Amino acid sequence: MIHGESYKPIIAEAAKMAVGEENIYERVFIFELLKDKNDPNAVAGAVGFSVREPKFYVFKAKAVLLATGGATLLFRPRSTGEAAGRTWYAIFDTGSGYYMGLKAGAILTQFEHRFIPFRFKDGYGPVG
DSSP: OOOHHHHHHHHHHHHHHHHHHHGGSEEEEEEEEEOOOTTTEEEEEEEESSSSOOOOEEESSOOOOOOOOOGGSSSOOOOOHHHHHHOOTTTTOOSSHHHHHHTTTTOOOOOOOOOOOEEETTTEEEOO
């Protein structure tokens, strides 16, 4: 049995020790990728702001990993009535990464899939 709530603090502590706590930024909303002025096909950083404090951040990077999740809320579920509100869809998968990648010049391919939760008797949610 995997208990994610137990692993998260352990992994977070290991990450802090590995990269240094001064190099970890939490609760920063990234809204724009910065292109490399010498290479138009490369991303050199990102711009964001703190969601808790009046701070603006500009990050410079050798490599950028865009890991914002999918876009599960693009389509409405087929559930009706009470079930429509109980169907599990990740509210944070808004497709923002698709937008940022596209705006930065990435070629987006293989987005023909969508999240379809399994249906089972008297329940609505991910199973299996």
